[in-house]
Amino acid sequence: MTAEDTRDVVVVGAGPAGLAAAQAVADLGLSVRLIDEQADAGGQIWRNAARMATRRGPLEKSYDGAADALAALGSAGVDYAAGATVLDAAAALPPQNSRANPIRISWLTGGGGGRGIRETSARALIVATGAMERPVLFPGAALPGVMGVGAVQSVVKQSGMVPSGGGFVLAGQGPLLLLTLSQILDLGGTVDAVLDLAPKGNLAGAASGVLAALLGDPKVMAQGASLLWRARRCGVPWYRGVRALRAVGEDAIEEVAFEAEGKTVRLPCTLLGVHDGVIPNTQLTRLMKLDHVWNVPQQAFAPRCTPEGQTSAPSVWVAGDGAGIAGVKVARLRGTLAGLDVARSLGAMDGPGFRARADPLGKLIARRAPARAFVDRLFAPLPVTALAGAELADDALVCRCEAVSLARVHAVIADGATGPNRVKTFTRCGMGACQGRMCGNALTRIVAAATGSTPDDTGALRIRPPLKPTLISDYLDSVPPREPPL
Amino acid sequence: MSLPRHDLAVIGAGLMGMSVALEARARGMSVVILEAESSARHASSASAGGVRSLNRHPSEIALARASLPLWEGLSARLGHDCGFKRSGQIRVAEDTAAMQSLEARAAATAALGFDHERLVTRAELRARIPTIADHCVGALTVDDDGFADPLATSHAWRMANARAGVRVIERTRVTTINRTAGGILLSTTGDPVEAGFVVNTAGAWGDRIARLAGEALPLRAAALQMTVTARMPAFVNPVLGSQGRKLSLKQTAAGSVVIGGGYEGDVTEGPDGPQQGAPRPGLAAQNLANAVSLFPALRAARVTRIWAGLEGMTPDDLPNLGTGTMTGLVHAFGFSGHGFALAPLIGPIVVALLEGRQIDHAITPFAPSRFAPQVRSHETCLNQKDQVI
Numbered sequence: 072m073t074a075e076d077t078r079d080v081v082v083v084g085a086g087p088a089g090l091a092a093a094q095a096v097a098d099l100g101l102s103v104r105l106i107d108e109q110a111d112a113g114g115q116i117w118r119n120a121a122r123m124a125t126r127r128g129p130l131e132k133s134y135d136g137a138a139d140a141l142a143a144l145g146s147a148g149v150d151y152a153a154g155a156t157v158l159d160a161a162a163a164l165p166p167q168n169s170r171a172n173p174i175r176i177s178w179l180t181g182g183g184g185g186r187g188i189r190e191t192s193a194r195a196l197i198v199a200t201g202a203m204e205r206p207v208l209f210p211g212a213a214l215p216g217v218m219g220v221g222a223v224q225s226v227v228k229q230s231g232m233v234p235s236g237g238g239f240v241l242a243g244q245g246p247l248l249l250l251t252l253s254q255i256l257d258l259g260g261t262v263d264a265v266l267d268l269a270p271k272g273n274l275a276g277a278a279s280g281v282l283a284a285l286l287g288d289p290k291v292m293a294q295g296a297s298l299l300w301r302a303r304r305c306g307v308p309w310y311r312g313v314r315a316l317r318a319v320g321e322d323a324i325e326e327v328a329f330e331a332e333g334k335t336v337r338l339p340c341t342l343l344g345v346h347d348g349v350i351p352n353t354q355l356t357r358l359m360k361l362d363h364v365w366n367v368p369q370q371a372f373a374p375r376c377t378p379e380g381q382t383s384a385p386s387v388w389v390a391g392d393g394a395g396i397a398g399v400k401v402a403r404l405r406g407t408l409a410g411l412d413v414a415r416s417l418g419a420m421d422g423p424g425f426r427a428r429a430d431p432l433g434k435l436i437a438r439r440a441p442a443r444a445f446v447d448r449l450f451a452p453l454p455v456t457a458l459a460g461a462e463l464a465d466d467a468l469v470c471r472c473e474a475v476s477l478a479r480v481h482a483v484i485a486d487g488a489t490g491p492n493r494v495k496t497f498t499r500c501g502m503g504a505c506q507g508r509m510c511g512n513a514l515t516r517i518v519a520a521a522t523g524s525t526p527d528d529t530g531a532l533r534i535r536p537p538l539k540p541t542l543i544s545d546y547l548d549s550v551p552p553r554e555p556p557l
Numbered sequence: 558m559s560l561p562r563h564d565l566a567v568i569g570a571g572l573m574g575m576s577v578a579l580e581a582r583a584r585g586m587s588v589v590i591l592e593a594e595s596s597a598r599h600a601s602s603a604s605a606g607g608v609r610s611l612n613r614h615p616s617e618i619a620l621a622r623a624s625l626p627l628w629e630g631l632s633a634r635l636g637h638d639c640g641f642k643r644s645g646q647i648r649v650a651e652d653t654a655a656m657q658s659l660e661a662r663a664a665a666t667a668a669l670g671f672d673h674e675r676l677v678t679r680a681e682l683r684a685r686i687p688t689i690a691d692h693c694v695g696a697l698t699v700d701d702d703g704f705a706d707p708l709a710t711s712h713a714w715r716m717a718n719a720r721a722g723v724r725v726i727e728r729t730r731v732t733t734i735n736r737t738a739g740g741i742l743l744s745t746t747g748d749p750v751e752a753g754f755v756v757n758t759a760g761a762w763g764d765r766i767a768r769l770a771g772e773a774l775p776l777r778a779a780a781l782q783m784t785v786t787a788r789m790p791a792f793v794n795p796v797l798g799s800q801g802r803k804l805s806l807k808q809t810a811a812g813s814v815v816i817g818g819g820y821e822g823d824v825t826e827g828p829d830g831p832q833q834g835a836p837r838p839g840l841a842a843q844n845l846a847n848a849v850s851l852f853p854a855l856r857a858a859r860v861t862r863i864w865a866g867l868e869g870m871t872p873d874d875l876p877n878l879g880t881g882t883m884t885g886l887v888h889a890f891g892f893s894g895h896g897f898a899l900a901p902l903i904g905p906i907v908v909a910l911l912e913g914r915q916i917d918h919a920i921t922p923f924a925p926s927r928f929a930p931q932v933r934s935h936e937t938c939l940n941q942k943d944q945v946i
Contacts, residue, residue, distance in 0.1 A: 159838055159863075177838045188838060486716060493595070496602055496708040499811075504787050504861055536836065540787055540859040546842040547849060547856065 076191040078104040078150070080413055081176050082199060083157055083355060086114020087140060087399050088391025088406035089199030093151075094143035095410025096197075099419040104191050105144075105151045106178055112144055112153065113137055114201050115221065116399045118228040129257030130228065132294075133250075136403065154181025158188065159536035160359050162196065162384040173386045177536075179545055187548045195386050195413045198356055198374075199406060202349035202392035205371070206513045207243065208477060209458035210466045211318030212345070220346035224251045233260030238339055240327050242266035242316055243346035245450045249298040251344070256305055264338055265302070266313040266329055268347065268453060277448035280441060288442035291398070295446070310336065316458050318343055347453055350512055351393045357534040361387060365526040368447040369396055370455075371512055372531055378433060379412035380405060388413055397443050401436055408432045455516035469517065470510040472503020477517070484521045491515055491532045504540050507532040563589045565911070566743055566752035568766050570596035570725050572604075572707075572900040573889050574758035575714035579635075580904030582721045584912070589750060590723060591743065593730040593762065593829070597711035600760050600896070603834075603866020604707040605783060605805055605817045607796055608898045610673055611646040611699040612662065616875060616922035618671055620899055623918060625701060627901035636720070637713035640706030640810065645795035647677065647698040649689065649851065655800040659697040673699050688792045690851050697800075704796050704807055707897065726750075730829060734769040734883070741885050754911050756887045761869040763877065763890025765830050767925070770883045774928050775872050776891050780822040780834025780865035784841050786858040788812030797851070804847040814858060816848045819894060822865035834865030868894050871928075878903070878923035880910060887911060888925045 082093045085107035093105045113120030117137040123130060144151050156179045163173040172192040179188055204219040211217065220241060227233055233255045239262055241248055252262055285292050303309070310331040319326040319337075327340040350371035353363060362375040362383035373395040380388040390409035391402035408429055415425040459467035459477050467477045475498045483497040491514045494500050500514060501507030507514075511532045519529040564586035567574045575596070578588045590596075608628050610621035632639045650656035659676065666674045677696040682689060718725065729747040736742075740753040757766045764776035789812050796807040803818035820843065822836040841863050849855045871877060871891040876899075878889050889907050892899065902918075909916050 159836075161835065188842070190838075487719065490595070496597070497712050499708075502862070504859070506861065535862040535864050536838070537860055537863065540861050542856070543786070543845050543849060543858050543860060544856040546838075546845045546860065 076104060076189055077172060078102045078191060078193045079417060080104070080195045080197060081106065081174060081191055081193040082197045083176075084114065084199035084201055084391070084393070085109070085112035085144075085151065086199060086201050086391060086402065087116060087136070088201070088393070088402040088409075089114070089197070090140040090143045091403045091406030092197045092199060092390050092410035092413075093149050094140075094146060095407045096414055097143070097146040097148035099414040101148065101414060101417060101419050103149045104193065105149055106155045106157055106176070107151070107153055108156055110154045110181070112141060112151070115225065118225055123228065129254055133254075136399075140403065152178070152180060155179060156539050156541070157355060158538055158541060160196065160355060162359055162387050179541060186545055188545060194417055195388065197380070197388045197390055197409050197413060198393055199389070199391045200352045200355050200393045202396055203352040203508070205347045205350045205452060206509050207345050207347045207453075207458065208455060208467050208469060208513055209316045209318070209345075211320070211324065213468050213471045214318045214320050214324045215322065216320070216324035216341055217318050217343045217345060220248050220251050220344040221349065223342075223344040224254070227251070227254060227258065231258075233258045234262070234342055235260045236341075237261060237263060238341035239344070240264045240266065240338060240340045240342070241344045241346070242268060242313065242327070242329075243344075244269040244453075245346050245348045246295060246298070246446060247349065248344075248346040249302050252305070252307070253298055253301050256307075262307045263340070264308045264310060266316065266327070266331070267309060267311045268313050268316070268458075269450060270453075271312055273449055273451055276451070277445055280445040280448060283441035284445035286441070288439045291400075291439070291442050292445075314458075348450055349392065349396055351395060352508075353393070353531075354506065354508055354534055354538055356382065356387075356389060356393070357531060358536060358538060359384065359387065363531065366395055368444065368451065370452040370516065371396075372515070372526070378408075379429065380409035381412060397439070401439050401443070404432050404436050408436070455513050455520065469513055470498075470500040470503060472505050472509075473499040475500040480514070480517055481521060484518060489518065489522050490530055491518055492530070494518060495532060501532045506534060506538065561751075562740065563587045563750065563752040565589075565754045565756065566591060566741070566750050567756045567758055568731055568743075569593075569757070569759035569762070569890070570727070571599065571601040571758060571760050572597065572711060572714060573760070573892070573896065573903050574756070575711075575718055576900050576904035577756050577758060577889065577907045578723045578904075579714065579718050579721060580908045581911070582718070582723050584908055588723045589752070590718070590725045591729050591731055591745060591750065592725060592727045595727050596715055596725055600781075600866045600868040601711050602707055603781070603783060603864055604897045605807070605815055606640075606704045606707040606710070606897055607646065607805060607807070607895075608641065608703045608705055609646045609699070609796065609895070610898070611697065611702055612648055612674075612798070613895075614875060615665075615669055616919070617895075617899075618666070618669065620902055620918055622671070622673060624899050624902040628703070628705065628898075631710075631901055632713065635713035635717040637709070637716055639710040639713050641703060642705070642810070643701055643703040644807070645698055645700045646702035646798070647682075647686075647696045647795040648798045648800055649682065649693050649696045650800050651693055651802070651850075653694060656695045659695070659800055663697055673701070675700065686793055686795070686797070688852055688854060690853060693851070698795065702796070705897075706809070710900075731766060731769065734766070734886075736883055736885070741883070754885045754887065756889060756907055756911070757881070758889050760890055761831050761867040763869050763888065767881065767888060770881055770886055772882050772925070774877055774888070774891075774925055777870045778824050778831035779868050779870045779894070780824045780836070781817065781868050781894055782820040782822045782836045782840055782844065782863065782865045783815060783817040784844060784860055784863045785816070786814040786855075787861050789814060789858055792852065792854065799847065799851060802847045802850075803844065804851070806848050806851070813861070814848075814855070816844055818844055818847065820844050824867065831867050834867050836863040836865040838863075868892070870894065876923050877925040877928075878906065878920050879925050881925060
């Protein structure tokens, strides 16, 4: 096994929050191991930032601030591992906490320079693993050609290519859907239809918060309004109040079927982008068994943390969308704030020095909260089973890896599987290659709805290492040459 | 205050507890199971699911053989598929020294009057498992052994108990155990329970329950590590072990490969004893290296999960199965990592003990009293540790 790597701080994720946190910590003289899964830093929002951030064009605005943030990678004290995957992590709790380095991370190094599993120990961990798309349950969702809008956008950012051959349909709701639509059109792509899944009436419900939102974050509100304006006038057929969404096809999607305005519509379709907002990626914080709380407007769990991001494990912080969805600007602020708090707790900055820098950040974060609340209400997540009517439930898969349908999940809940882990042991839901990443949020909501309890009481799938499927050969390279005698 | 009184209270809703409860219910008793966490949360669901009589400790061979026919009918009896498959179990020798010790083992088993273990030549081994590494020289096998799905089996027992009217009270920890005039009174973190008999099937927490009844029984909690891969094309049918390596390997019906063999991860302790197991990546790597030396093609398989289930290990790796010092209390815990195969038989044995009936099997080697400091029985001295792992 490679010699142990010891740092003051490990930061997982090199998106806006992780970069800001690493920068803040390193600026105060602490050593940082920054581990990121992508080949290039920037996270999802700044995907491919090293090439895109300085480029003029339709995507330019999405990379605001990226170039500055990437400077963290060159900071003295930041050791950045690209294309690396965290497999396991543990935080020693009291009474073992007397150890100098309570954090242990096991991670797979990226290609080039020898792959292998490394162990890093540290005094503190900052988890900045960002957001992931909320799973949307509907019949046919597992067909090739159906993907998340976020995944579509990733391809656009990575390759610069846009769908243009026809048969591209967007379905769902949320800022990311509007943004992706606008970007694809700007880049010369074609979108055949937008199926708007937002219930009518959300706008009225959100209206009362609009003034506070405008005052708190006028820029984001203006961007949102411009996206909406653009979407309504782009000439793409726009179906409102869409229900009973269904992807139809043999080996891949051929048609999308739905109901709108009381009529059944079928459109030819080869690529369907689906979206119902993003949720915190809590795989790592769940693996570490940290406390989580259910965010009702966002319908998702996030780690319980202080305003500075310190979690239920005293040596672990969270920052960015992984701590609750709030967007790129707040992610950067929270990244810096978490970095400062870590530095303070490790003795690299004193209390007054910390407050002097932290308080203004806290105020900026608080000012943006009303705009987030407005967006959360405007695009309130659909009820989890809204698109899987009872007669369709058999082919609406909750777990794609193990092909577990909504009907099967409901059947075992009726049999006494009153928690996500019980459903998992009864059905294998969440036991496949994705480790429950894709189905976890839906499963908690389904069980909570069916049992009449709260998501907090219902809990979430237990996550086991490795966080991502890992080749046995990668483990072997970390075995000592001789096995100790039995 | 008058409490609802049960004929039997079982402490621990793992496979053993559920087997005992269902059997007692079938004999007409009223039964309640008290479970500190949730049913089958630890060793029962973290098990590899081996139904193995191969290479058993001499004292356990008869039990393991008697349990096999019960597995055959278990799915039908419980009304749910337990995933039992008679795949055979095989223990491979990787060099001539290992083969010699397997031959000695076969001879010793035969001398005890058993004929289930059979030596396998190099040619037969290769014919039976064409993917096995070239260096393997032979094996010892039991053709009618197999495996079952621990999750499906736990589920099946849970549902059968529910249908039979056994109440499982989860998230309720027993806090005191006291003998009363008519039975045993259990106080719990919920409502107290009174029962004529109490059975301790608390697994890794069995010693704590025994202590509440005034009995000191040695037990160590172990976090037995298991690793499972993503689905692969079928390449091995029998459950496979190796003489001289820590390894147990099988391919499930779904195609995933489950790899274990006794590597122990970390046990975290909480206020109520062992809390959970945490696997160690370095040990998983050693376990996987063992698997790859027998199946080189496994290098390209992907690990999807590593876990460590908490199991109770006794000093001699044999279970505590027998009456406790408190009248009306029976222990059935500490199966030391190889209890899964015995679960269908433990219900009938324990209920026979409760009813004072004749037991068809020699269970004196498992008597909890063997650990009592002053009484070291003759049988205890005869219990050698299993020589081959």
